[in-house]
Amino acid sequence: MEVKRASVNDISYQQFIDEHWIPGIPIVFTDASKVWKANGTFSPAWFRAQYGDRITEVDGTQYTMNEIMDLVEGKDSSRPVPYPCKYHVEAQLPEILPLLKPLSLNYATPNWLESPWFARGQWGGAIELFIGGPGGKFPYIHLDYYHLSAWINQLYGRKQFTVWPRGQEKYLYPDPNDPWKSLLPDHENPDYEKYPLYRNATPITFTVGAGETLFIPFGIWHTAKSLEPTISIAFDLLNSRNFPLFLKDVWWFRRNNKAKALAHTSYAALAGTACKLGDMVGVKRG
Numbered sequence: 001m002e003v004k005r006a007s008v009n010d011i012s013y014q015q016f017i018d019e020h021w022i023p024g025i026p027i028v029f030t031d032a033s034k035v036w037k038a039n040g041t042f043s044p045a046w047f048r049a050q051y052g053d054r055i056t057e058v059d060g061t062q063y064t065m066n067e068i069m070d071l072v073e074g075k076d077s078s079r080p081v082p083y084p085c086k087y088h089v090e091a092q093l094p095e096i097l098p099l100l101k102p103l104s105l106n107y108a109t110p111n112w113l114e115s116p117w118f119a120r121g122q123w124g125g126a127i128e129l130f131i132g133g134p135g136g137k138f139p140y141i142h143l144d145y146y147h148l149s150a151w152i153n154q155l156y157g158r159k160q161f162t163v164w165p166r167g168q169e170k171y172l173y174p175d176p177n178d179p180w181k182s183l184l185p186d187h188e189n190p191d192y193e194k195y196p197l198y199r200n201a202t203p204i205t206f207t208v209g210a211g212e213t214l215f216i217p218f219g220i221w222h223t224a225k226s227l228e229p230t231i232s233i234a235f236d237l238l239n240s241r242n243f244p245l246f247l248k249d250v251w252w253f254r255r256n257n258k259a260k261a262l263a264h265t266s267y268a269a270l271a272g273t274a275c276k277l278g279d280m281v282g283v284k285r286g
Helices: 012-021 045-049 066-071 094-100 195-200 243-253 258-281
Strands: 005-006 027-029 054-057 063-064 085-088 128-132 149-156 161-165 178-182 204-208 212-216 219-228 231-239
Touching: 005 066, 012 212, 045 066, 054 066, 054 258, 063 178, 149 161, 204 212, 212 258, 243 258
Parallel strands: 005 027
Antiparallel strands: 027 212, 054 063, 085 128, 128 231, 149 212, 149 231, 161 204, 161 219
């Protein structure tokens, strides 16, 4: 598997569905986010000027936007750069939502996470702003929870991604207690004596630059590393194609409380049915 790069002028929505969404093959859109006002606007200087005092928390420590930018740009070298540093856009930076319209980029649709049915629950579908410094790594190889598909929109700086094709779980040593996370500590320098099956894995590493968008289908293991100061917006996609696995995850996360698991799974099943019917009659969301 190779990660294709394409302009929105070169791949139609139907081609995207047939060649990437259905078979589960990542793609980098070189210009999908050009429909957003955020494209070409987001930068460390812009966030300093607009939201310098806005606070978020990373690993139990609170940081202002100004403090984060000082760290990722190397202006403050007195402490480590936190990663992943993120803001929940709807809760912490709602003012930037108008700059992310249409959220779907005209490709991430239909998205049931934009329906009021799923807005009521905790389904892992937040819109998140990620800020990273040079060398900042996601702490582990992982699948996205709830088998959601991810859209990662790189709006400032370059980030390196590594993905593994579907079906390579056994080579990545999923954590028995959290099967969405790999126990492999460092895929760039693997310990083959401790993790011999990883010899059979086929990681694919590539770079996503400012203005580019990476689509990661559900079931694709992945991780990321910032190559320089980076700013990105990530959101998730749920619809009829990944809903069966989503529903299984809803139960799994609540399995220790059978009453809660039954209630949440029943609600999710009802919500999914409503959204599927909505798709059939052409309901517009977002």
